[in-house]
Amino acid sequence: MPVSDPVARPFDTPERKAFRESVERFVAREIAPHGDAWDEAGDFPWSLHEKAGALGLFGFGIDADHGGAGFDDAFMRLDAGTALGYAGVGGVNASLGSRNIMTGPIARLAREEVKRAVLPDIVSGRAGGALAMTEPSGGSDLARMKTRARRDGDDWVIDGEKTFITGGMKASWFVVGARTGREGFGGISLFLVPGDAPGFTRVAITRKMGWWSSDTATLHFDGCRIPGDAQLGEEGLCLLAIMDNFNYERLALAAGGLGMARRCLDDAVDWARVRETFGKPLIRHQVIRHKLAEMSARIDALDGYLQILAAAINTALEAGEPLPAAGLAKAKFLASGVAEYCASEAMQVLGGAGYLRGCAIERIYREVKVMAIGGGSEEIMRDLAARQMGL
Ligand SMILES: Cc1cc2nc3c(=O)[nH]c(=O)nc-3n(C[C@H](O)[C@H](O)[C@H](O)COP(=O)(O)OP(=O)(O)OC[C@H]3O[C@@H](n4cnc5c(N)ncnc54)[C@H](O)[C@@H]3O)c2cc1C
Known part of the structure; x- marks a missing residue:
């Protein structure tokens, strides 16, 4: 085990x-x-x-x-x-x-x-899908979104640009946020855009720090024409629908962070058992043992928190109540912090071997950073949690 x-x-x-x-x-x-x-x-x-x-x-x-x-x-x-x-x-x-x-x-x-x-x-899984919210002008402050959609006869016409869109090169369908009305979140609507819509093009973002096997794209909407019924819900309902979505994204990212942290601990333990320095296995050196114990304690704490949170989510679902947004925001930044800590400590335990391409720890070390940025950055998650707590 x-x-x-x-x-x-x-x-x-x-x-x-x-x-x-x-x-x-x-x-x-x-x-x-x-x-x-x-x-x-x-x-x-x-x-x-x-x-x-x-x-x-x-x-x-x-x-x-x-x-x-x-x-x-x-x-x-x-x-x-x-x-x-x-x-x-x-x-x-x-x-x-x-x-x-x-x-x-x-x-x-x-x-x-x-x-x-x-x-x-x-x-x-026959078709791919992507969510397109972030724009070159920013991802944290979505209420200032610049992409616009306007009515033209029976159609909608979208103009603007989205970037950092995961799955964006291969997706057949996109849920796209675009401004249809007043300033702020209340003027934003969601649209379902097919990948072959006229006026829609995509360009791959290839030189990333991590997630190399993932297709990330910048999307261009240049008079992109979609049918009138492509709007999802009504104007202003975007916030409601997208917030639940963000909540589940945070759960998935927190879970991913827990998995990455566990992998770091297990690989560090395996290595420390077999690598010998100064006449004994690394795992017999107190400094290394303390690193492993600290990683394990943080992982257990995160795991326990996520289990409580999952129970709270299920309770909310059964009661038809809003998902625990503060808890999910806290989970997201707790998890990215634990994953980042464990990746750094595991790399230290592996020494030079951990620095080599092909080693899972090397990849995880690069990829923990996006966990602190994507799907709501650590700063934005702390701010959201504080607001949800009434602070
Ligand atoms: C690999 C990758 C995949 C992604 N996939 C998607 C996707 O599929 N769909 C999508 O829509 N987006 C996606 N994103 C975008 C991601 O959600 C944004 O990068 C993120 O929301 C942050 O936006 P930004 O990069 O524009 O940073 P900015 O909003 O410009 O913020 C820059 C920095 O300032 C901090 N900051 C901003 N405001 C405040 C404040 N008020 N107080 C304190 N600090 C603040 C932020 O935390 C961040 O650290 C992806 C990003 C990456 C890197």
Whole structure:
């Protein structure tokens, strides 16, 4: 049993255990052996999306009629995200997961015919999806979004630019935020844009610090014409739909951070057991043992917090109440902090071996940084948590 395994899973059920184990097997069989080569190649086969779809990784919170699971469970979301994070190939995780941050608004706001036409392909992994909110002028302050959509006869016409869009080169469908009215969040609407819409082009962002196997794009909307019914919900409802989406994105990123931190601890322990310095294994040196104990303590604390949070999310879902936004914001920055700490300490335990390309710790060390930025940066998450706490 890996050292990083949780001390207890008080909320486990046979269904959750079976799902978790199936995702862990999927990661071990389908991702781990290829992750490094895919990352170096900057790409991975589309068949992985379909295998992940068949496993049910994209169906939570989506009706069975629309190809989804027909139920939601925060523990299953958490376990899936943790197992994928443990693979230590963030780019694969990001490109698979980009659809999970755009199906929510479709499921919540699109007309029934649109849901039936679009969701099954995305949820099964046959088609890709991406969420396009961030613009070159900024991602934190979305209320100042500049991309505009205007009515032209029966159509909508979008002009503007989005950047850093995960899954953006391969996606067939995009949920795009654009201003249709007044300043601020209240004037922003969401649109469902097909990848082949006239006036829409995309350019790959290739020279990234990490997530090499993920397709990241800048999107250009140059008089991009889409049908009148492509608007998701009404103007101003964007905030409502997108906030829940952001909440789930934060849960997924926090889970991924936990998985990455666990991988760092396990790899550091494995190395410390076999590497000898000054006549004994590294693991017998007190300084190294203390590093491992500290990593383990932070991982356990994060794990415990995420389990409590998952229980709170499920309770909110059952009661039809808003998700615990403060808790999710705190989870996001706690997780990125723990992952960053563990990556740095693991690299130190591995020494030069950890610095080499091909070593999972080297990749995780580079990729923890985006966890502190994407999906709401650490600063914005702290600010949101404070506001939600009434401060
Ligand atoms: C690899 C990658 C993938 C991404 N994928 C997507 C995607 O799929 N879809 C999408 O829409 N976006 C995506 N993003 C964008 C991401 O969400 C933004 O990078 C993030 O929201 C921060 O926006 P920004 O980079 O424009 O930084 P800015 O908003 O310009 O902020 C810069 C820095 O200032 C800090 N800051 C800003 N305001 C404050 C404040 N009030 N107080 C204190 N500090 C502040 C921020 O925390 C940040 O550290 C991705 C980003 C990356 C790097």
